[in-house]
Amino acid sequence: MLYARLIASRLIKAVIVLFMIIIFNFFLIQMAPGDPAAILAGEAGATDAEFLRQLTERFGLDQPLHVQLWRYVSGVAMLDFGFSYRQQVPVLDLILARLPATLLLTGTAFVLSLVLGIVAGSLAAARVKKPSGSIIMALALVFYATPLFWVALMAVVLFSVYLDWLPAYGMYTVGAGLEGFAFALDVGKHLILPATTLALFFMAIYTRMTRASMLEAAQQDFVKTARAKGLKNSVIQRRHILRNALLPIITLAGLQAGQMVGGAILTETVFAWPGIGRLMFEALQQRDYNLLLGIFFFSAALVIVFNIITDLVYRLADPRIKEAS
């Protein structure tokens, strides 16, 4: 019951925030230099006045700003995001077609980085004065500091060009005509490099975060009590220290999850992964406003959804929060 009320109030707030984001995005894009008709005309390589006039009229760019805004907002309210200027396809179709690929990539990277990061962080915390702990932390630092696109390119050079173990780009083998399990396996192979590359950075952050907050929790009195009770060290690490160290990790995971739609531009570009990040980057270059606004909307909506989920998970992880609210 308490949860239902909580969720309801959160959802109402979310709708208001989303509405403000829509309006803000609309004006933000209006301020960018370069209008879509001019760019489309430029791309065509040849233009005359008639061509420019047709484009402006077709996209409604000849209307006053408040009319454009009203059209947009009332459209979005009915989940109509308009047409992509450049591709002449409904924006929603374009986004939905790309969404699964992105979620597969970022979702895999999310789980991978979270699990491995927490495991590595716990190990490093348990071996704080041993060489193995230092090695984990040194690696984490390296992954944290190395630019993502460079790691990606090096991974391609090593695993695709020299060793020829994994495909260098794409989401599946074009022209192979695979189906069912064989297709899934093929996609899985293509997924390894981009997902690992994307996961490395967050894994490094989780590792450092987990270690730091576990070391802090280890200083607490209840840990001493647990040791005095004669509990096994592994149980203390897992049940007493890790669980108390989880809150900052959940916060971070919530942030990462919120970025799942638009957060993989570089990885998607280097590995030619057909996801939303690339779509967004291309839309930006083309000043394909409707498409860009559509992607912004989905990204914003996802951030809001994951904020709500994070709040709920806090309550599961730490019952004290429920009482406080």
Place this chain on the structure above:
Amino acid sequence: MKTPLAIAITATAISASSAFAQEPKQGGIIDTIIQPEPPGLVLGMIQNAPTRTVAGNIYEGLLRYSTDLEPMPQLAESWEVSDDGRTWTFHLREDVSWHDGEPFTAEDVVFSADVFHRELNPSARAVLQHVESIEATDDHTVVFTLEKPFGPFLISFEAGTFTMVPKHIYEGTEFRDNEANNHPIGTGPFKFENWDRGTVIQLVKNEDYYEEDLPYLDGINWHIIPDGASRAVAYENGTVDVLPYGTVENFDIPRLTELDNTCVTEAGHEYFSPFAMLWMNNREGPTADKRFRQAVMYAMDREFARNVLWNGLGKVPLGAFGSNARFQNEELAPYDHDPERARELLDEMGYDGEEVRLLPLPYGETWTRWAEAVQQNLKEVGINVRTEATDVGGWNQRLGDWDYDLAFTYLYQYGDPALGISRTYLSSNIQKGSPWNNVEGYENEKVDELFNQAATAYPDEEREALYHEVQEILQEDVPVGWLLELGFPTIYRCDVKNLVTSGVGVNDGFKDAWLDR
């Protein structure tokens, strides 16, 4: 100076001619790359380069053009012109059908030209404004009547400019919203199969193609790979066999061409003859002074740009007309690299070191480096240059608003001065909002008059005299800087045979290609 790559290309050309002796083999699918991903595939509705390159295999025009830009039959078997140069009659092939099985007739030609292109296609409109009427006199004969003779008329029927589209699909519909745009129907050697956006565009063999035995290939996969280094890897590890123009950065080209079983060709761009230019704002600032613009021409080391940045490909142009263009005046005095002369001209005009802004073309690393090289050349003669980087959208807008002093660009020449060259210099073409017209703001009544006369003069000897005169004026006035006639290499495995067979070969090449495997 010939660089190793330029030599490699010559060698390829020789071995390619001997390959004709072999009997073509049927079958095989070719993997290549398209960069960037095209916005759509309906030629005529969209004319940008990637659309032309992919859809040039789906759609066809009435004519094709050889690498010397001589017209060759395609959908039109033969053609003739009346003595006054005003009436053109095209006889169509009778055995052509659309990909959906409907027959291709003269009605389709009339619809494409008179309705579809008049409404949608600015480059076709430039030709159609000279056309008084288009009539189908029977199922397979079309007659174009011109108001006046129009010099470039016969060179305008290339598939990308004057695409034949099916009347039975488009007539009476809102063209841009037609469902069929997602599944283009043409008459070409390949049919549209599938487009997985962001991954691949797949074409398959048109089994009912009207030319016997063609095409040899079973299909084409156009891979879409947004990162330049990844595209190079795709060729290196054998996933793709052909790297068309613009798919890899210039600095990667020498390395790739040294790989085993790799050939290079510069051919297939003759119709377009891409010409790199430096816009110079004729309206205000130092660039408004003719002597300043001449000084820029003398200051630039264009040979260096060609040899180092472009791997020795392309040609340093003499003046406004490229060497592939018809009616080039070869008598003009060239602008050699002469910094001393540049300094004299700047002294003469009293240049005070006022800053000029230079906009590089945002098309990748080569163009950025080129802008740096030009900036350095100009600094050497005392010109104070500041480079302002933009993205494509910003660049379009800055040029469309005339908000620049110097800016890089490149333009297609489309086989005839009246189509691809005069547009840069005619004062009637000064119009805000487009980066492709008379962006520099050059106005010269004599030049306008000569260009306009030459477009409709008849026969060619008269055109030649007029064009030679206009080139002399332009050479003196330097409305824009003439940088380089670009050479775009196509890199491919040597066992892909017969890849480029026409002057628009980059767009219609797979028709004759076959795999020797």
